[in-house]
Amino acid sequence: MLQITADYLAAGANRHPSAADWDESGLLAFGTDRNLALWRPQKSDSNGISEILKGHEDIVNTVKFLPGSNGVLLSGSVDKNLIIWRKHESTGHYQHIQILHHQEKTNHQSSINCIAVAAGSTIFASGSADSTVKIWSLNEQHEANLQQTITITPRFFPLALALSPLAGATGSYVLAVAGTKDIIQIYVLDAQQGTDFKLQATLAGHEGWIRSLEFARETDTPDSDLLLSSASQDKYLRLWRIHQGKELPAAAASADPSLGAFIPGKALSNKAHRFKAQGLDFSATFEALLLGHEDWIYNTKWRFGNNKLQLLSASADNSLAIWESDAATGVWVTTTRLGEISAEKGSTTATGSTGGFWSGLWSPSGKTVTCLGRTGSWRLWNFDSQKDRWIQGVGISGHTQSVMGIAWSKDGDYLLSTSSDQTTRLHAKWKRDGQGSWHEMARPQIHGYDLNCIDSLGSSQFVSGADEKLLRVFSEPKAVANLLSKLCGIGGSHIEDMPDAANMPVLGLSNKAIEAVADGEEVEVVNGNSKHRDAVDPASIVHKSTLDLDQPPPEEHLSRHTLWPEIEKLYGHGYEISCLAASHDGSLIATACKASSIDHAVIRLFETKGWLEIRPPLTAHSLTVTRLRFSADDKYLLSVGRDRQWAVFERDAIEKSTYKLTESNPKGHTRMILDAAWAPTSARVFATAGRDKKVNIWAKDESSTGFTCRSTISETSPVTAIDFLNTMLGDVAYLAAGSETGFFAIHSLDTKTGFSAKMASFPITLIMLLLTYLSTYPNPSKAITQLAWKPVGAQNEKGKPDMQLAIASEDSSLRVYSYKSGSSVS
Known part of the structure; x- marks a missing residue:
């Protein structure tokens, strides 16, 4: 029996300001394609992603931990579904306990963009591109029931939500909603009036879409005012105050409208929006305008610690800013700026490739901050109290597409x-x-x-x-x-x-x-007027x-x-490159391109000494060649294609760079063949995998003139990738097979009986299907595009080596799993 461990999980984060959250336990969850990834940034071992959860059917837009729930996790996706996740008590792995599916007509009917939660609350809110906000209540098992649907008027798509209890009004809540308009709507649930939120105020001032909202208490006292931060594509942050009492807060009562005169075309409104809850008077007023970012602001996060309130903001100008209120003047100023300076960033949201920071998060202790960039990578800074500065640490990265x-x-x-x-x-x-x-x-x-x-x-x-x-x-x-x-x-x-x-x-x-x-060393650099060629x-x-x-x-x-x-560049193909293979001795490269006719479905060979094409190209296929594989000694070149056939080319004994077609089978599978691999046996054996859900084993022994199908492995879905371990372990060859659904398996092929002509079938033992509780979600959520065993050295052949399998998938994940033999290999 093989034992599986995950050595490496890499996946880039989705570019959405709400697609990540950091729990009070130190666990950070983020959306990656249609999956969720779990990471502990402050762990000293720097092992990166610990788990990848699958359950959604499309891109994950928003992720939120439920405060005080021991890690209950909420996620929303382009698939219109909300999923509630909880850690399993016995295994310690996350699993989904409820899917709020869009097929229920009372649930969201479009992409879910944002979720809002409140500390100590059993309700949460979700916002969708169907222009609705839904309020949900949670029971003791953390299962959700719909309480209210708010249809946004005037119509816009909510991109940001914030939810908080109202100070002094037990059981009452305030909900802020913003998105593809320049306004913020304030809804209030009055516990004395029922369980529905009602629109009480509309806050104006921003001049672009609003991407983030976040509530925080100004101090740690129960009757403290609420501060609401709003981040907008107009490059400004605004702070708003929710105050309890008939009198206005001092800042609003004494606000000078001329304070906005230094911003061309802007005037800061000090209009007070009044409302009631449980017989108490409340007001919502503009508090401050925060200037400093040079591009869209995607995200804000509050943190209260050391008796002061701090605000973290992430912007498309490639910077994170930490804001604090000056103790003497009350003016909000930037105390720390992290990221890249303007001279180096070389990009903006409109024209650049870097694309800025999409999300910034505080650690529970406030000693670490992370941010997500356009490339799907997380950067991390730790605060060094002795040096009194932020030191960049080890982040994680991954692909953002297939x-x-x-x-x-x-x-x-x-x-x-x-x-x-x-x-x-x-x-x-x-x-x-x-x-x-x-x-x-x-x-x-x-x-x-x-x-x-x-x-x-x-x-x-x-x-x-x-x-x-x-x-x-x-x-x-x-x-x-x-x-x-x-x-x-x-x-x-x-x-x-x-x-x-x-x-x-x-x-x-x-x-x-x-x-x-x-x-x-000084170097003469190019400037606008330089005429120096050097x-x-x-x-x-x-x-x-x-x-x-x-x-x-x-x-x-x-x-x-x-x-x-x-x-070097290698030319010759007329369409997009579909596959390539390098010979094991490094002297040759075989390539093919996408093709719909026999003229383009050729295999071109290039020698690596002078980087010249070896003509004429090899012909056998009529449609796109999907995989090319050299045998271990480079004597044979195997090709498979969408035309359902495989072909074997043999190396010339004298002209080592020349291959000639020695055999082909136009009916190798009943549907297109997607992958192939040579077995590490002394006899010539290879496997082919097809959309017909089969892996065929082909063998050639001394008495036969060609390759014949010795056995077939049937899978439950189209097989998209296969690979053999590069060495025999005893009499066993290991074959990994991956499918269109993301499922993969390891097969052992027993060669003890040899390859005699009398052999009726090729013995196959399925030693492991990776439906195992050792790792709750070992399989990718989309098609596996390629499998690759790590080369095993010859000195390990007779022992029990650790075998490592790399798995590439369309769900943007790259995985490396280790397999150890629990018993003798046979």
Whole structure:
């Protein structure tokens, strides 16, 4: 029996201001594609995501923990459903206990954008693109029942909600609603008047959509005023005060309308909005305008600690700001700014690629803040009380679109992944002080086209294919080689011969090699009037100290300083690259492109010494070739395609770069074939996987002239990916198979009886289906795009080695699972 453990879970967060929340227990939950990811940012082991939960059918927009509920979690999605999650007492894993499905006509009928909760309350609110806000009550089992539906008038889509008890009015609540208009609606539930919220005030002042609302008590006294923060796309933060009493708060009573004169075209209103609850008088007034951000503001979070109230804001200007009220003047000022300075950000919401920060969160202790960027990565800062400053820590990252291709380096030291999010990422294990944790260590390629496939060309080169009809070859720079050596113990070859780093020129797609400069060295840079041909772009200047890190690189370093220089382009295909494979000796690259006719369904071979195409191309298929695989000794090249056939090409004994068609089967499966893999057996054996829900095992023995189907494994859904472990363990070959539904299994193939011509069938033992309680959600929620076993060294063949399987999926997740044999391998 195999034992499974999750070594590495990587998934980029969804770009939505409400898509993450941090619980008082230290657990942070965020939406990633249609899943939820759980992470403890303050854990010392830096192990990243601990669990990925599946249950939604579309993008998760909003996530909220219910305060004081021991971790009850609420989530809303584009699939129109609300899900309530709770930790299982015996397993410690989260599971959903209720789905509020859109098929119930009383539930939301459009995308759910926001959820609001209140401390110590059994009600919560949800806002949807159907222009309604629904109020739900929770019973003791944390199951929800609909209490009220608020239809927003005038009609707009709610993007932000805030809910809080009213001070002095037990059982009464105030609800703030805002979104795709420049107003904030205030609804009040008066416990004496019933259980419904009623509109009591409309707060005006913003001049753009409002993306975030958050209530906080001004002090920790029970009768404290409420402060409401609102963040808008007009680049301003506004604070509003909910005050109990007939008299207005001092700030509103003495407000000077001329205070807004310094903002062109703006005047600050001090209008008081009065309402009653349980016979008490309340007022809602404008409190303060906070200026300092240069772009849209997506998110605000309050924190009360050390007898002071602090506000955290996240903006598209790539900065986090911490605001406090000055004790002497009462003016709100920025005390700390984290992120990237304007000179380096090089982007705005309209034109840039960085895209700013979408969400900022406080840790329960207030000693850590995190923020989410456009690239799906989390950055983290810890407050150092001795140095009295914020120190950047180790965040997490992941792809934000389908992971289309993965490849281990030839010796298995690191894992490469490439995605429809137009990035290629390098993942490796950070080893220190007896601990180890997986991280993204480099981002070799940032592209302008969706990336479809990748393969390693050795320890320091790889080739990738994209929708741009050509392939690009990359070579490792010195900065990344030194980083992998220092943090991961991976020894680079020919480090001294490598360029220092690489950068991508403006308006270009090709990474160029650059040399780092010493910290004190002066470099003549290009300016608006420079006519010097040797002057350089300041964006390409990298100092040597910048490349020397003691921990995995943060997001800004990954995207700027870990690119790999491009050394070659390979042309020839007329359509988008569909698949590629590099020979095990690194001398050849086989590629294919998307095709609807026999003219384009060819396989092109390139030799890696001079990077020239070997003509003529190989022909066998009539539709898109979906997978190419070289045998372990590179003697054979296997191809499978959408035309339902497989083909085997044999290497010429003299001309090692030439392959010729030796056999094909036009009816290998009854539907298109999606993947193939060679078995690590002494005899020639390979497997093919198809949309007909079958994995066929094909074998060729000494007495036969061709490959025949020796056995078939039937699965419950179309099989989209397969891979063999690269070595035999005793007489057993291990085959991993992944499906269109995200389910995957490990099969063992017993070869003890050999491959004699009299053999009726090929013995197969299904040793493990990954429906196991060892990990509640081991399977991706969408189709598995590729499986890749980590290469196992020959010295481990007779023992019980740890086997690692990398899994790429359309749900944007990348997973590495370890398997250990619990009993003798046979």
